[in-house]
Amino acid sequence: MFSTDSWTPLNKRRLSNFKNNKRGFYSLIIFSILFFVTLFAEVIANDKPIAVYFDDQMYLPFLNVYPETVFGGDFETEADYRDEYVAGLIEDKGWMLWPLIPYSYDTINYNLPVPAPAPPSADNWLGSDDQARDVVARLIYGFRISVLFGLTLTIFSSIIGVIVGAIQGYYGGKIDLIGQRFIEIWSGLPVLFLLIIMASMITPDFWWLLGIMLMFSWMGLVDVVRAEFLRARNLEYVRAARALGLDNKGIMFKHMLPNAMVATLTFMPFILTGSITTLTSLDFLGFGLPPGSPSLGELIAQGKTNLHAPWLGASAFVVLAVMLSLLVFIGEAVRDAFDPRKV
Amino acid sequence: MTNILNDCQIAIQNLSVSFHQGHQTFDAVKNVNINVFKGKTLAIVGESGSGKSVTAQSILGLHAKDKTSFPSGSIMFDGKDLLKISDNELRAIRGRRIGMIFQEPMTSLNPLHSIEKQIAETLVLHGKTPKNKVSQKVIELLELVGIPNPSERLDAYPHQLSGGQKQRVMIAMALANEPEVLVADEPTTALDVTVQKQVLELIKSLQSKMHMSVILISHDLNVVRHYADDMVVMRNGSVVEQGSTETIFNSPTEEYTQQLIDSEPSGQPEPVSENAKLLLQAENIKVWFPTKTNFWGKPTEYLKAANNISMALREGETLGIVGESGSGKTTFGLALLKLISSSGPVHFQDQSIESLNQAQFRPFRKDMQIVFQDPYGSLSPRMSIYQIIEEGMEIHKIGSESEREKIIINVLKEVELDPETRHRYPHEFSGGQRQRIAIARALVLKPKLIILDEPTSALDRTVQVQVIELLRSIQKKYGIAYVFISHDLSVVKALSHTVIVMKQGQIVEQNDCQTLFEAPKEEYTQNLLDAAYFYS
Numbered sequence: 001m002f003s004t005d006s007w008t009p010l011n012k013r014r015l016s017n018f019k020n021n022k023r024g025f026y027s028l029i030i031f032s033i034l035f036f037v038t039l040f041a042e043v044i045a046n047d048k049p050i051a052v053y054f055d056d057q058m059y060l061p062f063l064n065v066y067p068e069t070v071f072g073g074d075f076e077t078e079a080d081y082r083d084e085y086v087a088g089l090i091e092d093k094g095w096m097l098w099p100l101i102p103y104s105y106d107t108i109n110y111n112l113p114v115p116a117p118a119p120p121s122a123d124n125w126l127g128s129d130d131q132a133r134d135v136v137a138r139l140i141y142g143f144r145i146s147v148l149f150g151l152t153l154t155i156f157s158s159i160i161g162v163i164v165g166a167i168q169g170y171y172g173g174k175i176d177l178i179g180q181r182f183i184e185i186w187s188g189l190p191v192l193f194l195l196i197i198m199a200s201m202i203t204p205d206f207w208w209l210l211g212i213m214l215m216f217s218w219m220g221l222v223d224v225v226r227a228e229f230l231r232a233r234n235l236e237y238v239r240a241a242r243a244l245g246l247d248n249k250g251i252m253f254k255h256m257l258p259n260a261m262v263a264t265l266t267f268m269p270f271i272l273t274g275s276i277t278t279l280t281s282l283d284f285l286g287f288g289l290p291p292g293s294p295s296l297g298e299l300i301a302q303g304k305t306n307l308h309a310p311w312l313g314a315s316a317f318v319v320l321a322v323m324l325s326l327l328v329f330i331g332e333a334v335r336d337a338f339d340p341r342k343v
Numbered sequence: 344m345t346n347i348l349n350d351c352q353i354a355i356q357n358l359s360v361s362f363h364q365g366h367q368t369f370d371a372v373k374n375v376n377i378n379v380f381k382g383k384t385l386a387i388v389g390e391s392g393s394g395k396s397v398t399a400q401s402i403l404g405l406h407a408k409d410k411t412s413f414p415s416g417s418i419m420f421d422g423k424d425l426l427k428i429s430d431n432e433l434r435a436i437r438g439r440r441i442g443m444i445f446q447e448p449m450t451s452l453n454p455l456h457s458i459e460k461q462i463a464e465t466l467v468l469h470g471k472t473p474k475n476k477v478s479q480k481v482i483e484l485l486e487l488v489g490i491p492n493p494s495e496r497l498d499a500y501p502h503q504l505s506g507g508q509k510q511r512v513m514i515a516m517a518l519a520n521e522p523e524v525l526v527a528d529e530p531t532t533a534l535d536v537t538v539q540k541q542v543l544e545l546i547k548s549l550q551s552k553m554h555m556s557v558i559l560i561s562h563d564l565n566v567v568r569h570y571a572d573d574m575v576v577m578r579n580g581s582v583v584e585q586g587s588t589e590t591i592f593n594s595p596t597e598e599y600t601q602q603l604i605d606s607e608p609s610g611q612p613e614p615v616s617e618n619a620k621l622l623l624q625a626e627n628i629k630v631w632f633p634t635k636t637n638f639w640g641k642p643t644e645y646l647k648a649a650n651n652i653s654m655a656l657r658e659g660e661t662l663g664i665v666g667e668s669g670s671g672k673t674t675f676g677l678a679l680l681k682l683i684s685s686s687g688p689v690h691f692q693d694q695s696i697e698s699l700n701q702a703q704f705r706p707f708r709k710d711m712q713i714v715f716q717d718p719y720g721s722l723s724p725r726m727s728i729y730q731i732i733e734e735g736m737e738i739h740k741i742g743s744e745s746e747r748e749k750i751i752i753n754v755l756k757e758v759e760l761d762p763e764t765r766h767r768y769p770h771e772f773s774g775g776q777r778q779r780i781a782i783a784r785a786l787v788l789k790p791k792l793i794i795l796d797e798p799t800s801a802l803d804r805t806v807q808v809q810v811i812e813l814l815r816s817i818q819k820k821y822g823i824a825y826v827f828i829s830h831d832l833s834v835v836k837a838l839s840h841t842v843i844v845m846k847q848g849q850i851v852e853q854n855d856c857q858t859l860f861e862a863p864k865e866e867y868t869q870n871l872l873d874a875a876y877f878y879s
Contacts, residue, residue, distance in 0.1 A: 237720060245706075
């Protein structure tokens with residue numbers, strides 16, 4: 001797949017350590033496949049066909065917006081392909097290729113045989129939620145948004161955490177002291193209350209929520225990175241680099257950061273699980289993503305209010321449990337890989 | 344024949360030891376036969392990795408059971424094979440009939456227990472001493488190993504004792520149950536020379552008092568010559584030569600033994616020419632670390648790591664700085680390079696560098712380089728040798744990519760390393776080779792001054808001699824001045840033109856090398872010399 005020839009022997013050994021943790025290695029493979037597949041959720045679960053062949057011409061409705069008039073309809077608005085009239089028009093002069101699940105996360109199924117929430121059927125594999133939306137489609141989109149949110153939050157908070165920790169650890173003294181006291185005060189703020197207050201002033205979308213949570217999640221890595229830098233400051237090869245005339249920035253980046261990256265990378269999968277859990281719980285409480293967004297937390301909340309529809313809570317639970325377990329297993333394997341006793 | 348067997352306390356026959364890591368097996372000891380005689384001292388000599396410690400530790404079964412196997416051999420002690428008896432039987436022998444002293448007294452004692460408790464533990468465990476007499480017995484033992492005022496030191500914790508005293512406590516613990524055999528694994532390597540002599544004398548006097556057999560593991564041939572009756576020379580897990588110490592020293596049969604015996608650093612540096620220019624001058628350098636501050640954060644008390652140190656160095660000259668651990672010699676070296684802050688005027692090539700900040704000082708770094716003590720710590724494990732040596736040139740913008748490669752190949756030849764190995768990583772090299780890499784890294788910038796901070800201390804004797812030869816030839820070729828920091832007097836003697844003796848941050852004596860070694864003025868210098876040369 002990719003070549004490890006140019007890697008340092010240390011990294012090669014780490015890779016083999018990672019692979020030796022079978023559970024973690026297979027978890028990574030399964031998780032990667034799931035994540036990769038859900039990245040293309042629009043092709044798997046959508047209320048628009050992937051391809052339409054109409055009048056000797058190809059259309060790609062899942063990418064482009066076509067007005068109904070293109071297919072001989074009456075309105076200038078976008079074609080509703082699930083409408084029987086539009087479907088009939090297209091079928092007359094061509095064909096449609098539907099995705100595996102012909103529902104998007106916000107498609108309302110008006111053809112439910114029973115009042116929503118409807119139990120699992122051939123049409124809605126895991127049933128529908130209380131607004132007649134397909135649960136499978138919402139799970140696929142919900143998984144994607146959870147992982148993407150978690151990843152973005154993890155990456156940004158790691159960047160900020162590493163920078164702050166590096167500066168504190170490298171320069172030490174007053175900078176370190178002020179930084180530590182600030183973090184102590186900052187981490188004492190009640191995050192949930194702040195979020196609730198904020199949510200009453202603005203409607204939090206994906207990026208707002210990310211920003212607010214980032215304000216508090218960057219502190220997780222500071223202590224580890226700071227400790228690594230404090231230690232690395234006195235390593236002989238760091239001293240040797242200074243004696244060679246390397247400037248502060250060079251020493252921090254080239255010689256000390258790789259040391260701190262071990263701790264950072266070991267922590268990252270766990271920060272990711274933490275981020276996903278936080279997002280889910282906010283959604284569950286109703287302070288998370290805007291209403292209508294596909295979110296696992298919201299589905300759990302629905303499961304709670306609709307106890308007579310156990311497929312809602314059960315499917316959300318299974319997806320969350322599988323996702324978090326996979327991530328924890330991957331995290332364990334990463335920890336093994338960087339374990340200095342094994343290298 | 345029966346006579347010999349009766350005199351034999353421990354008989355190691357055809358012993359092999361293998362370590363397992365994952366699927367890899369490493370044969371640390373191969374078919375070794377050693378006999379330890381009653382009341383005698385047997386020395387096991389060898390360089391690092393020769394298997395001498397592994398052999399000794401096998402006697403007490405101290406290896407991790409799941410990672411070690413013994414493909415062949417037996418260790419006979421009192422009619423029993425120590426490799427085959429049960430853990431319980433072994434425990435009864437360990438510490439009771441066979442005592443052990445470890446190399447590192449700093450970490451061999453538990454920092455959370457008082458010394459009384461630690462010594463008493465061995466006494467109680469083996470149950471030879473009645474409970475009410477334990478305390479008295481501990482005092483006796485401490486007296487025996489020469490701890491002053493033992494009854495007052497009972498409650499002392501390890502950190503309150505000096506290195507030498509800790510080693511004495513270790514010996515007291517090993518001797519608590521009057522063992523028949525004492526295994527001493529490099530008992531003095533971590534200690535200063537003056538303390539080393541005291542500890543070895545102590546072991547010797549205790550041996551004759553208690554009629555013990557001693558197995559002394561050492562890499563220091565001077566120690567062995569003075570204290571051992573018999574010796575075994577080991578290399579790469581096998582025995583090279585064994586016999587009585589006298590015979591081996593007088594007429595070694597193996598070439599390797601001869602090489603070891605000859606590995607005492609010798610010779611002298613090239614004399615400096617009369618009109619060599621002054622390169623580095625420092626006056627009254629002070630490095631003070633605040634230890635107490637008042638309410639406003641103003642320091643009120645200092646640890647004076649280096650106090651009023653003055654020196655002058657000409658081009659192509661070597662200044663040796665000698666002192667025991669904690670004497671401030673390394674601190675002073677780092678202060679010269681502005682790697683720690685200090686006060687006091689320093690002139691390099693007639694330019695004052697005292698008031699320069701790090702950025703202003705950076706151009707000078709090209710001319711002033713340093714080689715550190717620990718060849719394992721001073722090379723980044725993440726960079727190849729090529730990258731390590733190239734880094735300095737990159738910083739100071741020397742040459743183009745292709746020119747640099749040529750320079751690196753040349754400098755590797757200069758330090759007698761194979762240029763083909765330049766893309767390998769540090770862990771693939773031995774200690775001596777790594778130190779050559781560190782020298783190459785300094786050398787590639789064509790500096791006028793190299794500060795050598797104990798560059799040979801972590802190396803085996805034979806390798807030390809090679810590194811010293813190398814340093815001498817480089818100095819002769821390029822006229823580089825050295826500041827050579829070491830605790831090892833014989834190495835300093837072989838390299839230096841002038842010598843400074845330091846103690847507790849102060850200069851004790853400063854003179855040219857020959858005068859200092861032949862006619863030391865100060866008593867402290869005299870003591871150092873005595874301790875270092877008392878065997879020869």
